[in-house]
Amino acid sequence: MIELVGEPTFTDACGPDNEELVVPESTDTIEWSSVETDGVITVTATAKPGSTFEGGTAATWSYVINDEPCIVELVGAPTFSDVCGPDNETLVVPEDTETVDWSQSESEGVVTVVAAPKPGFAFGGGVATTWEFALDDADCIAPTLTGSVATGECVADAPWIFYDIQLTDPDQQSTSTTASIVLTDGVNSETIELGELVDGALSGKLLWPGASVAADGVTPTGWPGWEQLADGTWYESDGNFAWTRGDIDATIEVNPDLAVELSYPPATPDCADGPTIVPTDGGDGDGSGTPGGDGESTTASGVGLASTGFAGTTIAIVAGLVVLAGVAFMVIARARRKRA
Numbered sequence: 001m002i003e004l005v006g007e008p009t010f011t012d013a014c015g016p017d018n019e020e021l022v023v024p025e026s027t028d029t030i031e032w033s034s035v036e037t038d039g040v041i042t043v044t045a046t047a048k049p050g051s052t053f054e055g056g057t058a059a060t061w062s063y064v065i066n067d068e069p070c071i072v073e074l075v076g077a078p079t080f081s082d083v084c085g086p087d088n089e090t091l092v093v094p095e096d097t098e099t100v101d102w103s104q105s106e107s108e109g110v111v112t113v114v115a116a117p118k119p120g121f122a123f124g125g126g127v128a129t130t131w132e133f134a135l136d137d138a139d140c141i142a143p144t145l146t147g148s149v150a151t152g153e154c155v156a157d158a159p160w161i162f163y164d165i166q167l168t169d170p171d172q173q174s175t176s177t178t179a180s181i182v183l184t185d186g187v188n189s190e191t192i193e194l195g196e197l198v199d200g201a202l203s204g205k206l207l208w209p210g211a212s213v214a215a216d217g218v219t220p221t222g223w224p225g226w227e228q229l230a231d232g233t234w235y236e237s238d239g240n241f242a243w244t245r246g247d248i249d250a251t252i253e254v255n256p257d258l259a260v261e262l263s264y265p266p267a268t269p270d271c272a273d274g275p276t277i278v279p280t281d282g283g284d285g286d287g288s289g290t291p292g293g294d295g296e297s298t299t300a301s302g303v304g305l306a307s308t309g310f311a312g313t314t315i316a317i318v319a320g321l322v323v324l325a326g327v328a329f330m331v332i333a334r335a336r337r338k339r340a
Contacts, residue, residue, distance in 0.1 A: 002029045002051045008043040010063040014070035015120030021063065039065045069122040072099045078113040080133040084140035084171045091133065109135045143169035145258035150181055150250060152208065152264055154271035158220035159208035159264060161192075167200040167254055176255040183209065183250050183262070188243045197254065208264065210241030223274045224264070234275040 006024035013019075023032050023043055029051040034043045043061040047053050076094035093102050093113055099121045104113045113131045117123055150163040165179050179194040179202050190209050195202055207213065210224025225242030228234050236242075250262035267273040 001054060002047060004030065004045060004053050004059055007045075008032075008034070008061050008063075010041065010061075012063070012066045014066060014068050016067045018120070019063075019065050036065070039067070041065060067120075069117070069120050070099075071124050072117060072121045074100065074115055074123050074127050074129065077128075078102075078104075078131050078133075080111070080131075082133070082136045084136060084138050086137040089133075089135055106135075109137075111135065140171045140173050143167060143171075143174040143256050145252055145254060145256055148252050148258050148260065150252060150260045150262045152262055154265040154268060154273050156218050156220070157272040158213050158218070159211050159223065159273055160205050161208055161262070162205045163194060163252070164203040165194070165197065165201065165252060165254070167197055169200065174255050178254070180253045181250060181262075182253055183244055183248050185243045185246060185248050190241065190244070191253075208241075209244055226275055 005027075008024065009022045011020045019041075021034060021041060021043070023034055024030075024045075026032050029048050031046045031048055032043070033046070034041055036042075041063045043063070045053075045059045047057045053059065075097075078094065079092045080089065082089035089111075091104065091111060091113070093104055094100075094115075096102055099118055101116045101118055102113065103116070104111060106112070111133045113133075115123075115129045123129060145165065145167060147168075148163075148165045150161055153160050153162055161181070163181065167174060177197045179197055181192050181194060183190045183192075192206065192209070194204070194206070208224060210222065211220065212222035213219055214221050222228070222240070224240055224244050225236055225238075226234050227237045227240060245264040248263065250260050252258045252260055265271075265273055
């Protein structure tokens with residue numbers, strides 16, 4: 001009579017070929033064996049000839065093999081982007097793992113991506129495993145700045161550039177959101193950065209190149225093409241962006257660009273576009289307004305007209321009186337003829 005020492009151990013996780021059976025080694029008195037039939041493993045311990053176990057000559061253990069697939073979580077998903085134009089699509093597919101195989105195919109303008117569990121694994125119910133993406137090979141619509149404007153305006157005797165920029169870009173083709181305006185006369189050139197577009201739009205104003213204003217942001221202190229001497233007098237020069245007062249071309253640049261009509265704002269009776277000329281001796285006394293021996297000086301007071309010295313308002317008033325006098329004369333003449 002011998003004692004049965006030891007016994008088999010068995011573990012089995014989901015999926016095929018995941019079972020683990022450990023059977024004790026045979027001894028001088030015990031023979032260990034195992035056999036698998038129809039998904040069941042039977043382990044037998046048999047007493048060798050001349051030996052018996054208490055209660056018999058053999059002992060058995062049975063274990064059911066579990067080959068059901070393991071349920072795994074599908075991690076990740078493909079991403080797809082496609083802009084207008086051919087061959088502009090971007091597809092990113094997750095890498096294969098120990099449990100999932102990823103594949104992709106294209107047919108009739110549609111890209112199909114499939115996630116498949118490897119043998120011995122399965123996804124839970126309701127999990128998306130197939131994605132379809134339609135390709136867009138239509139031509140891109142070019143971005144435009146149509147409707148954008150830039151104008152020169154004289155405000156409180158200072159020259160300003162007012163701008164209103166509108167970027168139309170339905171296919172997101174523009175590579176910049178920074179707007180600038182470029183001025184050139186064919187020889188000289190000046191680029192002025194205006195700022196960043198917000199939702200494709202930007203508007204505002206800036207001083208004309210060469211112009212300046214006081215701390216109040218209104219009172220003019222400088223004009224293009226004018227220089228101030230140490231004694232406070234002004235003189236016209238070729239410097240300080242004088243070229244911008246002539247024939248210039250202007251372009252709004254964002255990517256795309258747009259040529260716009262822009263010129264230095266002319267003076268008006270209410271707005272001077274440069275320092276005002278003021279006679280220092282009251283003229284030569286003959287009513288002509290010609291400066292006398294003391295010459296003339298200029299001031300940045302901002303009152304009056306531009307450096308031309310043209311008193312447009314006064315002449316306009318005088319001309320108006322002449323016209324009114326003429327009309328009155330005609331009315332009187334007609335009345336006299338009628339009475340006759």
